[in-house]
Amino acid sequence: MSGGVHFRRLAIIGMGLIGSSLARVVRNHGLADHIAAAARTQATIDTVQRLGLADSVTTEAAVAAAGADLVMICTPLGVYSEIAEAMAPALEAGAIVSDVGSVKRTAFSDIQPHLPAGVHLVPGHPVAGTEHSGPESGFAELFEGRWCILTPGEDTEEGAVETVAALWRRAGMSVEVMDAAHHDQVMAITSHLPHLIAYTIVGTATDLGERLQREVAKFSAGGFRDFTRIAASDPVMWRDVFLANSEAVLEMLGRFNEDLTALQRAIRRGQGEVLEDTFARTRAIRQGVIDAKQA
Amino acid sequence: MSGGVHFRRLAIIGMGLIGSSLARVVRNHGLADHIAAAARTQATIDTVQRLGLADSVTTEAAVAAAGADLVMICTPLGVYSEIAEAMAPALEAGAIVSDVGSVKRTAFSDIQPHLPAGVHLVPGHPVAGTEHSGPESGFAELFEGRWCILTPGEDTEEGAVETVAALWRRAGMSVEVMDAAHHDQVMAITSHLPHLIAYTIVGTATDLGERLQREVAKFSAGGFRDFTRIAASDPVMWRDVFLANSEAVLEMLGRFNEDLTALQRAIRRGQGEVLEDTFARTRAIRQGVIDAKQA
Structure with missing residues (x-):
C-alpha cells in the first residue's frame, strides 16, 4: 500500500534531527518532486543548502507551505500555534498538515484552530531519536524498525491518514493509530x-x-x-x-x-x-x- | 610494569558475569598455572566445566582458595563474611585476597576480620558490566578501556596492590587507587x-x-x-x-x-x-x- 506514495511539494517546517532525517528519506527514495524546507536561523539554512537536503529553503513557514500537498511540522511544540497561524493563508484545500511532536493533543489545541476548511490534520509521532540535534545529526536510517503513532481526529478523511502512514512506512516505520490523549x-x-x-x-x-x-x-x-x-x-x-x-x-x-x-x-x-x-x-x-x- | 604478572594458583570465588570474564582473560593471556573456581550451584559448575573456564571447580570456597597466591571474590556482597570465614584456614601467608564488589567498605567490614596474619587484602572494583548474569554472559573484552578502582588499607603492602593492579591492566583496565569510603x-x-x-x-x-x-x-x-x-x-x-x-x-x-x-x-x-x-x-x-x- 505504501509503495506509491508521492508528493508534488513536501514542506518540512523545522530542519532539526527529525526534519532533516525525513528530508534524507524523501530524497533517497524520490518521494517528492520538490522538498521545501523552512528553518528559523540562517546557520540552519546554510547547512541545509550545503548538505543539499531540500530544493528550496526559507525562514518563512508560509513560503515553504504554499502549494504543498503535505506540510510536516518538525519544530518544538511551543511554536506550533505561531507557525500554523502564519502558514494558514498559504495552504491549499486538500493539503495535509502533519507533525512529529512528542505530545499529540498540542496538534489539536495549537494547529487545528488555524487551519482553513478542506485542509486535513493528521498528527503523528515517529518514536525515534538520538541525543543529538540539528540538520547535521540527521540520517535516513533513524526511523528504521521503530513505531510511528498517528492520532487523527474522528472525522479525519481516511485517505489523508493513509498518505501520512505510507510516508512513514517508506522511512522503515511500523504505523499505529491511537487516540491523542x-x-x-x-x-x-x-x-x-x-x-x-x-x-x-x-x-x-x-x-x-x-x-x-x-x-x-x-x-x-x-x-x-x-x-x-x-x-x-x-x-x-x-x-x-x-x-x-x-x-x-x-x-x-x-x-x-x-x-x-x-x-x-x-x-x-x-x-x-x-x-x-x-x-x-x-x-x-x-x-x-x-x-x-x-x- | 604489568607485563610480568603471573600466578601459580588463582582462585575465583563466584563465576558470574565478572568472575567468568576474568577467568577468560587469565586463560587467554596465560596469567595463571591453575585457575581454581568456586561456584554455588551445580548448574554453574557444569557450565564452567563445559566452557573450560577453569582447571578445577568446586562448591567450596576453601577448596578453591587452598594454596592460591591470589583469591578473587566475585560474589554478591551479602556472602562475603561467610566466604571469608570458610576459606580463612586454607589461606597461606603471603596470599592476596581481593574482590570485585560495588561497595568497598564491605571488604573491610566483612572480609578483613576473618583473614589470618600475613594475608594481604586489596579490595577492588572493576567498573564494568552488562545487564546479563552468569558464566555464559562473560567475555574477555568486558573490562577493556574501563576503570578499575582499588581501595587498599593504609598499611597494605605496596607489592600486593601492584600485583592486583597488574592483573586488571592485563584485562585492559586503567587502575586508580582511592579511599574505600x-x-x-x-x-x-x-x-x-x-x-x-x-x-x-x-x-x-x-x-x-x-x-x-x-x-x-x-x-x-x-x-x-x-x-x-x-x-x-x-x-x-x-x-x-x-x-x-x-x-x-x-x-x-x-x-x-x-x-x-x-x-x-x-x-x-x-x-x-x-x-x-x-x-x-x-x-x-x-x-x-x-x-x-x-x-
Whole structure:
C-alpha cells in the first residue's frame, strides 16, 4: 500500500534531527518532486543548502507551505500555534498538515484552530531519536524498525491518514493509530518521565563539586552514562514537551515518587526481601522490550 | 610494569558475569598455572566445566582458595563474611585476597576480620558490566578501556596492590587507587542511584495494567528502553549493594529528590525557563563523559 506514495511539494517546517532525517528519506527514495524546507536561523539554512537536503529553503513557514500537498511540522511544540497561524493563508484545500511532536493533543489545541476548511490534520509521532540535534545529526536510517503513532481526529478523511502512514512506512516505520490523549499518557511513562529523571540525576551530579564531577564522568560506566546520554537531548524541545504534557507527566511522576519512597524506606530499614522482589519483577518488562524488537 | 604478572594458583570465588570474564582473560593471556573456581550451584559448575573456564571447580570456597597466591571474590556482597570465614584456614601467608564488589567498605567490614596474619587484602572494583548474569554472559573484552578502582588499607603492602593492579591492566583496565569510603560515595551517584531509579521507573510501568504495559515495551525507543536494560541487572547483587551502601545512597537520593521536586514544581507552574535552564546545564556533563572516553 505504501509503495506509491508521492508528493508534488513536501514542506518540512523545522530542519532539526527529525526534519532533516525525513528530508534524507524523501530524497533517497524520490518521494517528492520538490522538498521545501523552512528553518528559523540562517546557520540552519546554510547547512541545509550545503548538505543539499531540500530544493528550496526559507525562514518563512508560509513560503515553504504554499502549494504543498503535505506540510510536516518538525519544530518544538511551543511554536506550533505561531507557525500554523502564519502558514494558514498559504495552504491549499486538500493539503495535509502533519507533525512529529512528542505530545499529540498540542496538534489539536495549537494547529487545528488555524487551519482553513478542506485542509486535513493528521498528527503523528515517529518514536525515534538520538541525543543529538540539528540538520547535521540527521540520517535516513533513524526511523528504521521503530513505531510511528498517528492520532487523527474522528472525522479525519481516511485517505489523508493513509498518505501520512505510507510516508512513514517508506522511512522503515511500523504505523499505529491511537487516540491523542492515550498517546500522551503512554509517552508520559515511556519517554517524558525517563527524560525528566535523567535530566534530574545528571543535574544532581553536576552540583556535587568539581572533584566528584570529574570522577562522575570517569566512572560513568557503572550506569550513569546512559542517563547522561538521555540528558543531552535538546533543552527547548523538552521544555515544551513538559509544558504541553504536564498533566500526564505529573500523574506518572506521582506514581514514580510513591514507588521510589517505598524503596527508600526499604533501604533505610534494611529490608532486603523488598528490594530483591522489586528488582526481580522488573526483568520481565525488559524481556517485553526485547520481544517487541525495540532493544 | 604489568607485563610480568603471573600466578601459580588463582582462585575465583563466584563465576558470574565478572568472575567468568576474568577467568577468560587469565586463560587467554596465560596469567595463571591453575585457575581454581568456586561456584554455588551445580548448574554453574557444569557450565564452567563445559566452557573450560577453569582447571578445577568446586562448591567450596576453601577448596578453591587452598594454596592460591591470589583469591578473587566475585560474589554478591551479602556472602562475603561467610566466604571469608570458610576459606580463612586454607589461606597461606603471603596470599592476596581481593574482590570485585560495588561497595568497598564491605571488604573491610566483612572480609578483613576473618583473614589470618600475613594475608594481604586489596579490595577492588572493576567498573564494568552488562545487564546479563552468569558464566555464559562473560567475555574477555568486558573490562577493556574501563576503570578499575582499588581501595587498599593504609598499611597494605605496596607489592600486593601492584600485583592486583597488574592483573586488571592485563584485562585492559586503567587502575586508580582511592579511599574505600570515597569510592562508595562516588558509586552512590554514578551507579547505585541510577540503578535504583531505573528499577523504580520500570516497576512503576509494570503496575500500569496490561494494555499500557504492552505499549510501554512497544514504544520504549522514546527513552524507556535504556532504563529497562539497567533494571534487568542481577537482583541479588543489587539488593546487597543497597544494603551495604545505604548511607551514601540515601544521601544522594535525598539530593535527587530535592532536585526532582524543583522540576515537578516548575512543570506544575508552567515555568519554562526553569526547565530549559536545567536541561541546558546537563549537556556539559555528557561532554565530560565523552571526553573521559566512557561514552
